[in-house]
Amino acid sequence: MAVDYQxxxxxxxxxxVGLEMVDRVYTKAEPLRGFRVxxxxxxxYGGGVAELLSSMTLLMSSVGLKAGWRTIQGSxxxxxxxxxxxxxxxxxxxxxxxxxxxxxxxxxxxxxDHDLVMIHDPQPLGLIRHDMKKxxxxxxxxxxxxxxxxxxxNYLKPLIESYDAAIxxxxxYAQHLSIPQLFFMPAIxxxxxxxxxxxxxxxxxxxxxxxxxxxxxxxxQVSRFDRWKDPEGVIEAFKIAQREVDSTLVLVGNAATDDxxxxxxxxxxxxxxxxxxxxxxxxxxxxVNALQRRAAVVLKKSLSEAFGLTVTEAMWKGAAVIGGNxxxxxxxxxxxxxxFLVSLVAEAASRIVQLIKNRSLRERxxxxxxxxxxxxxxxxxLLEQYIDLYKSIEPIYRLRKSPDDLLMRxxxxx
Ligand code: UDP
Numbered sequence: 001m002a003v004d005y006q007x008x009x010x011x012x013x014x015x016x017v018g019l020e021m022v023d024r025v026y027t028k029a030e031p032l033r034g035f036r037v038x039x040x041x042x043x044x045y046g047g048g049v050a051e052l053l054s055s056m057t058l059l060m061s062s063v064g065l066k067a068g069w070r071t072i073q074g075s076x077x078x079x080x081x082x083x084x085x086x087x088x089x090x091x092x093x094x095x096x097x098x099x100x101x102x103x104x105x106x107x108x109x110x111x112x113d114h115d116l117v118m119i120h121d122p123q124p125l126g127l128i129r130h131d132m133k134k135x136x137x138x139x140x141x142x143x144x145x146x147x148x149x150x151x152x153x154n155y156l157k158p159l160i161e162s163y164d165a166a167i168x169x170x171x172x173y174a175q176h177l178s179i180p181q182l183f184f185m186p187a188i189x190x191x192x193x194x195x196x197x198x199x200x201x202x203x204x205x206x207x208x209x210x211x212x213x214x215x216x217x218x219x220x221q222v223s224r225f226d227r228w229k230d231p232e233g234v235i236e237a238f239k240i241a242q243r244e245v246d247s248t249l250v251l252v253g254n255a256a257t258d259d260x261x262x263x264x265x266x267x268x269x270x271x272x273x274x275x276x277x278x279x280x281x282x283x284x285x286x287x288v289n290a291l292q293r294r295a296a297v298v299l300k301k302s303l304s305e306a307f308g309l310t311v312t313e314a315m316w317k318g319a320a321v322i323g324g325n326x327x328x329x330x331x332x333x334x335x336x337x338x339x340f341l342v343s344l345v346a347e348a349a350s351r352i353v354q355l356i357k358n359r360s361l362r363e364r365x366x367x368x369x370x371x372x373x374x375x376x377x378x379x380x381x382l383l384e385q386y387i388d389l390y391k392s393i394e395p396i397y398r399l400r401k402s403p404d405d406l407l408m409r410x411x412x413x414x
Contacts, residue, residue, distance in 0.1 A: 324341070
């Protein structure tokens with residue numbers, strides 16, 4: 001019988017992480033039975049945060065928390081401003097007019113009276129202004145904050161500082177803030193449709209459904225159509241590699257409801273489609289899974305990336321991965337050991353050639369990659385970090401103890 005990923009429980013992780021960890025998480029979660037936590041972000045699908053929350057809220061509920069998930073509602077104008085803000089936090093330009101600020105600050109409405117509220121990314125950040133705060137509020141930013149645009153950052157900083165803590169993906173992204181900062185790397189659900197085991201028949205069926213040719217090795221990038229994911233650079237690298245090896249490129253992307261730029265990016269590359277360059281705009285998690293399993297090479301050639309979930313997803317499937325040498329990707333694997341890091345299109349091209357020519361290299365990297373994910377990037381680890389945080393922040397909030405107590409955390413060791 002197929003595993004229903006909606007009913008996955010912490011004990012289902014035992015075969016990957018061992019009984020000791022499963023027991024420890026249950027024991028830690030026990031005092032939080034009935035604890036009401038609300039997660040709020042800006043889209044139910046498309047992008048890593050939605051992927052993360054869809055699994056994490058279920059896993060939290062499975063250990064007794066009352067975990068809910070909401071998204072902010074906004075007009076196209078609102079999401080146009082928030083996408084600009086998103087780009088600016090990753091270093092892009094922004095012309096922050098008073099009209100944009102007004103749209104940003106006033107568009108969000110919701111009622112949140114939970115024991116703890118987690119706000120994800122900049123879009124719903126302003127909710128804290130709406131006088132609902134009854135307990136601790138934590139802001140979790142999933143963006144690459146290495147070089148935020150100063151104007152955008154200075155505008156958002158007072159809002160961020162009205163939270164009780166901020167969670168950033170890496171210590172590299174730490175900012176000057178008056179509130180405690182914690183560092184949690186994302187993780188994947190190995191039982192989801194994106195990541196569960198697939199038979200060869202299931203893989204073939206998915207690829208055939210999209211008429212993806214399987215006669216030549218597949219080079220794959222799965223990413224929202226977003227300029228930070230550099231789809232044009234991927235196509236260019238693939239075309240250079242084609243001079244030496246025959247293969248098929250498949251770019252799969254979706255459009256998130258909070259990303260108005262997706263269509264424009266898709267339009268800019270779609271004319272490069274041909275027999276060997278497949279560009280598919282579709283939300284199909286089973287297709288993502290099938291491609292990551294069948295690919296000879298999986299790329300994530302981002303120009304900015306706090307953490308690439310698709311990198312970890314592909315590594316879990318034993319794929320040979322080429323990632324942009326930026327942000328969190330540099331902490332997801334080690335260059336030459338369980339993947340390759342690249343900065344330039346030409347480097348990406350020569351790694352594609354090398355991997356396609358050398359099956360044993362692909363297998364070695366892929367094998368190590370799966371082990372890395374098993375040890376460090378399965379969702380039970382992130383659940384434990386959240387539980388530790390919730391248990392420490394609640395009494396601190398109530399008793400107004402030193403926020404430094406919050407800094408009990410598990411550091412990334414890579
Ligand atoms: N994804 C998907 N279909 C697509 C593109 C992406 O299901 O066409 C999923 C992907 O499997 C991953 C998430 O969306 O789980 C993207 O997360 P990532 O961190 O790689 O990038 P983000 O979009 O959050 O910047």
